[in-house]
Amino acid sequence: MHKFIYCFSFFLGTFFQSIAEDGYRLWLRYDLVNNPDLLIQYREQIQSMLILGENASMEAVKNELQLGLKGLLGKDIPSGLLTDNHLLLVGTYGPNTILSERLTPNETENLGDEGFSILTKEIDGKKIISITALHDTGVLYGVFHFLRLLQTQQDIENLNIQSIPKIKVRILNHWDNLDRTVERGYAGFSIWNWHQLPEFIDQRYIDYARANASIGINASVLTNVNANALILRPDYLEKVKALADVFRPYGIKVYLTARFSAPIELGKMETADPLSEDVQSWWNEKVKEIYEFIPDFGGFVVKANSEGQPGPQNYGRTHADGANMLAEAVAPYGGFIMWRAFVYSNEDPDDRHKQANNEFVPLDGKFKSNVLIQVKNGAIDFQPREPFHPLFGALEKTPVMMEFQITQEYLGQGTHLVYLGPLFKEVLDSDTYMEGRESTVGEIIDGSITGQSITAMAGVANIGSDRNWTSHPFGQANWYVFGRLAWDYDLSAEAIAAEWVKQTFGNDPGMGQVVESIMLDSREAVVNYMTPLGLHHIMGAGHHYGPGPWVSKMSRAEWTSTYYHRADSLGVGFDRTSTGTDAINQYHRQIARTFESINHCPEKYLLWFHHVPWHQPLASGNTLWNEICLHYQKGVDQVAGFVDRWQNIQDSIDEQRYHHVLSLLTIQLKEARWWRDACLAYFQTFSQLPFPEGVEAPLNELKYYESLQYPYAPGIRPKW
Numbered sequence: 001m002h003k004f005i006y007c008f009s010f011f012l013g014t015f016f017q018s019i020a021e022d023g024y025r026l027w028l029r030y031d032l033v034n035n036p037d038l039l040i041q042y043r044e045q046i047q048s049m050l051i052l053g054e055n056a057s058m059e060a061v062k063n064e065l066q067l068g069l070k071g072l073l074g075k076d077i078p079s080g081l082l083t084d085n086h087l088l089l090v091g092t093y094g095p096n097t098i099l100s101e102r103l104t105p106n107e108t109e110n111l112g113d114e115g116f117s118i119l120t121k122e123i124d125g126k127k128i129i130s131i132t133a134l135h136d137t138g139v140l141y142g143v144f145h146f147l148r149l150l151q152t153q154q155d156i157e158n159l160n161i162q163s164i165p166k167i168k169v170r171i172l173n174h175w176d177n178l179d180r181t182v183e184r185g186y187a188g189f190s191i192w193n194w195h196q197l198p199e200f201i202d203q204r205y206i207d208y209a210r211a212n213a214s215i216g217i218n219a220s221v222l223t224n225v226n227a228n229a230l231i232l233r234p235d236y237l238e239k240v241k242a243l244a245d246v247f248r249p250y251g252i253k254v255y256l257t258a259r260f261s262a263p264i265e266l267g268k269m270e271t272a273d274p275l276s277e278d279v280q281s282w283w284n285e286k287v288k289e290i291y292e293f294i295p296d297f298g299g300f301v302v303k304a305n306s307e308g309q310p311g312p313q314n315y316g317r318t319h320a321d322g323a324n325m326l327a328e329a330v331a332p333y334g335g336f337i338m339w340r341a342f343v344y345s346n347e348d349p350d351d352r353h354k355q356a357n358n359e360f361v362p363l364d365g366k367f368k369s370n371v372l373i374q375v376k377n378g379a380i381d382f383q384p385r386e387p388f389h390p391l392f393g394a395l396e397k398t399p400v401m402m403e404f405q406i407t408q409e410y411l412g413q414g415t416h417l418v419y420l421g422p423l424f425k426e427v428l429d430s431d432t433y434m435e436g437r438e439s440t441v442g443e444i445i446d447g448s449i450t451g452q453s454i455t456a457m458a459g460v461a462n463i464g465s466d467r468n469w470t471s472h473p474f475g476q477a478n479w480y481v482f483g484r485l486a487w488d489y490d491l492s493a494e495a496i497a498a499e500w501v502k503q504t505f506g507n508d509p510g511m512g513q514v515v516e517s518i519m520l521d522s523r524e525a526v527v528n529y530m531t532p533l534g535l536h537h538i539m540g541a542g543h544h545y546g547p548g549p550w551v552s553k554m555s556r557a558e559w560t561s562t563y564y565h566r567a568d569s570l571g572v573g574f575d576r577t578s579t580g581t582d583a584i585n586q587y588h589r590q591i592a593r594t595f596e597s598i599n600h601c602p603e604k605y606l607l608w609f610h611h612v613p614w615h616q617p618l619a620s621g622n623t624l625w626n627e628i629c630l631h632y633q634k635g636v637d638q639v640a641g642f643v644d645r646w647q648n649i650q651d652s653i654d655e656q657r658y659h660h661v662l663s664l665l666t667i668q669l670k671e672a673r674w675w676r677d678a679c680l681a682y683f684q685t686f687s688q689l690p691f692p693e694g695v696e697a698p699l700n701e702l703k704y705y706e707s708l709q710y711p712y713a714p715g716i717r718p719k720w
């Protein structure tokens with residue numbers, strides 16, 4: 001009879017599940033466990049729960065457990081007593097707490113500020129599952145982990161889990177403007193409704209906090225790095241405070257971007273010179289005011305002297321002068337300054353690739369201890385593939401933090417299915433040779449190589465007001481994988497994809513395999529149909545939507561495509577070897593040696609570092625020209641394969657998301673062909689060679705592709 005009821009409720013669950021899924025619930029769907037045997041096990045193991053502690057965070061814990069368990073187990077779990085069998089016991093561990101009497105110190109003592117443990121224990125013949133931590137936020141993370149175990153249908157019979165984040169500040173960067181447009185945002189408008197804050201608290205803010213906490217994200221920069229000083233005005237600070245109050249119980253600290261010229265714009269001063277005492281006092285006062293509103297304010301992210309943003313160099317000062325002035329202002333309150341290294345100057349004729357190292361390496365050791373240098377994963381700009389940024393491995397005395405881009409500015413924006421796990425992992429696992437031994441980028445940003453204790457990883461968010469948050473349903477996976485890797489960069493892209501798929505689409509193994517295989521192939525596919533073999537930055541001008549290898553006239557040379565691919569009648573690619581711009585020598589000599597040699601340079605970076613003759617034979621035996629053509633074709637074929645694979649699992653996916661993804665894959669296939677055709681038509685004008693067998697010729701003449709205009713492509717930088 002029992003089994004019958006379970007099967008019936010399972011059927012009902014599956015039935016409702018297939019009706020409507022708009023994606024709003026993200027990976028926190030908590031649908032009824034659809035495996036009758038496991039459901040029985042879970043219901044047996046969790047018969048009651050006791051949540052210790054009363055504060056806003058523990059309230060969040062309680063709400064999440066109630067919501068999650070009710071959904072997953074299909075019934076309310078009553079409050080229990082310590083004497084109960086099969087009790088779920090949740091709370092912080094500390095001297096004289098109920099939990100301390102039940103756990104041994106070594107099960108908890110090393111958990112730090114945010115770690116947690118989940119243990120199955122037998123006490124007085126009664127079984128409990130404890131979820132504990134030294135602090136409330138750790139408990140919350142433990143609860144989300146536990147719910148993930150149930151959602152992904154793991155055995156919970158004998159749990160012995162301890163988890164501690166490797167990186168301290170795991171932060172989303174929103175490039176959201178105060179008018180609610182989002183720079184490089186493809187999912188609607190900003191979720192911050194500045195106009196209606198502080199009074200109107202949208203449920204979305206709470207769900208945003210839940211989603212972030214569930215993957216360990218503990219900080220959020222609310223505003224665009226192309227900053228607007230207005231956010232520092234008291235009426236806006238009141239709105240920021242309202243958001244900070246919502247996020248606090250979920251362990252999320254709020255950061256803002258600081259416009260360097262704010263003392264002039266807001267303070268009506270004549271200068272923003274960081275060495276001026278008046279300017280310093282203005283910032284000190286402003287920071288004091290911010291902390292009055294938000295006592296746990298995280299600090300500032302600053303884009304200075306970059307792409308037209310004001311900065312210390314406007315006054316003949318250095319990045320260290322600018323960062324240190326702000327660092328002193330926030331230091332008394334425990335705040336941080338995340339100073340971006342994304343700098344390049346139109347006036348500097350040197351290779352853009354080299355400019356960040358040129359500016360920041362001489363400043364190593366000159367920054368205050370609460371400054372982190374925020375470095376993009378590669379030296380150019382979030383390309384489908386870039387070698388890791390040479391600043392990782394070059395700064396020994398300064399904390400260096402990672403900036404990844406979750407929003408797909410250069411990777412098909414809101415319409416292409418590209419799972420970024422493999423991209424993030426490729427960078428984090430890259431060896432910098434900083435110590436002459438294995439010193440991966442991951443080990444540098446977690447401080448284990450340089451001994452830094454302040455560590456951080458940022459991701460430029462892909463979140464917007466679209467009902468499903470990220471527009472493309474698979475964009476959610478990129479938000480998810482960012483958080484999971486920021487917590488533990490040793491997790492694999494495969495494992496994270498698998499857990500995301502189970503939570504997002506369900507536990508059907510056949511469906512799971514197909515979806516995971518699409519995800520895991522998708523990054524290589526986009527590289528193939530956009531920028532194979534180390535080509536880079538050949539997207540359409542300004543909006544970066546679609547191909548634009550012909551772009552050659554812009555206000556800055558480094559914004560053009562021809563600057564990067566340098567195609568001519570002899571070959572293609574950017575010579576960054578010692579006989580070229582010598583950017584290669586910003587890497588450790590072991591890496592530089594490999595990249596320097598055209599025969600040893602990994603082919604995936606070939607045209608990034610070398611200008612290669614069209615007839616050069618590559619590892620496959622094909623000439624460079626043929627290999628380029630075959631990669632473009634392969635990218636298109638891969639996407640065609642994604643469409644087929646997706647269609648094969650129609651019965652296992654709810655209708656709404658099935659059709660949504662299918663239409664987006666159709667766009668992606670059309671656009672992959674567009675990329676192939678436009679790029680091959682263009683590069684052929686230089687190579688003057690025929691397409692090899694198996695490569696489809698472009699549908700149109702080059703001038704057709706060149707004539708396409710997209711003035712309303714989303715996410716373009718607005719004028720402000």
Ligand code: GCV
Nearest residue numbers: 175183184225226342381717
């Ligand atoms: C926020 C690239 C993007 C810009 C972005 C900039 C940055 O240039 O195209 O939109 O500006 O990077 O990271 O500051």
